[in-house]
Amino acid sequence: MELHSKYQLGLVCVMLLLPALCTSQDFTSSRATYYGSPDCYGTPRGACGYGEYGRTVNDGSVAGVAGLWRNGSGCGGCYQVRCKNPQLCDDYGTYVVVTDYGEGDRTDFIMSPRAYARMGRHPDASEELFKYGVVEVEYRRIPCRYGGYNIVLRVQEQSRYPDYFAVLILYVAGQNDITAVQVWQEDCKEWRPMRRSYGVVFDAENPPRGELMLRFQVRGRAGLYWVQxxxxxxxxxxxxxxxxxxVQLD
Structure with a gap:
């Protein structure tokens, strides 16, 4: 198992998420556990619909959530999670991206093994954490950072040109949630709502012909607003x- 870069100095990850450590946001107490994974990464079958992106984003430090799911709009949120055992865990903890829905034993986070291990002070402490299975933690929302990436619109494999269109929104930076998506209907001169199919996958039957102009509703620190x-x-x-x-968000 590859452990956190605090154990391996010089590790460079193209898709690294940089946490905002100076934020004054309060931590919330909770519990965390982990799920089985043959390679310690995430699962491409996560309920957010991310596929392979959900397996490897943030170097595989990902998690499923329940209370933070928010009908799928919580997908892609970034969190700092640290356990409360000072003998085994340090003050920084781990940084996870929400890629799945999952319910555990009064837990807010069900982490990939890679993310769970990164809460430990050192490799031996990480191994001890796995023996506990469930640990007391505290967490806070932090901004996601995707250096060099704009928001990407990925057409889902189940789409059927030209009659059915489903899209997934990737690389949403900051502390922002995508709550709705609309497509421009040129003949009616209006924005047409798309349906949230599951997770952060939005779809439309009989989409407009020609180029598809999309806009998405964002909920973040600036409130609720639309971005085209x-x-x-x-x-x-x-x-x-x-x-x-x-385009990219702050």
Whole structure:
């Protein structure tokens, strides 16, 4: 098992999430556990719909949540989680991205083994944490940071051109939740709501022909507001393709 970079100096991760350690946000007490994984990463079958992205984002430090799920809008949220055992755990803990829904024994986080191990002070302490199975923790929401990435709009594999369109929104930075998505209906000159299919997958039957202009509703520190993707999805879109929105959130 590869452990946190605090054990391996110099580790460079292209998709590293940089936590805002100076925030004054209070921690919330809870419990955390872990799930089985053959490679210690996340699972591509997570309820958020992320697929392979949900397995490897943040170097595999991911978690399933229940109370923080918020009907799927909690997907992609980043959290600092640290356990309360000072003999085994340090003050920094681990940083996880929500990629799945999961319920445990009064737990808020069910982590990948990689994320769970990173709460330990050192490798031996991490092994001891696994023996506990469930540990007392405290957590707080932190901004996600994706250096060099705009928000990406990924057309889901179940999409059927041109009659059914489903899209997944990736690399949402900051402390922001995507609560709704709309597509522009040119013939009616109006924004048409898309349905939240599951997790953060939004879909539409009989989508507009030609280029697809999308906008998404964001809930963050600035309140509730709409952001339009500057880059349209091309009219000949394909299932499985990913398109750069040319926008990013703070």
């Amino acid at each position: 993707a500057r880059n349209a999805i091309p009219g000949n879109w394909e299932a499985g393709a990913a398109y750069d929105s040319q």
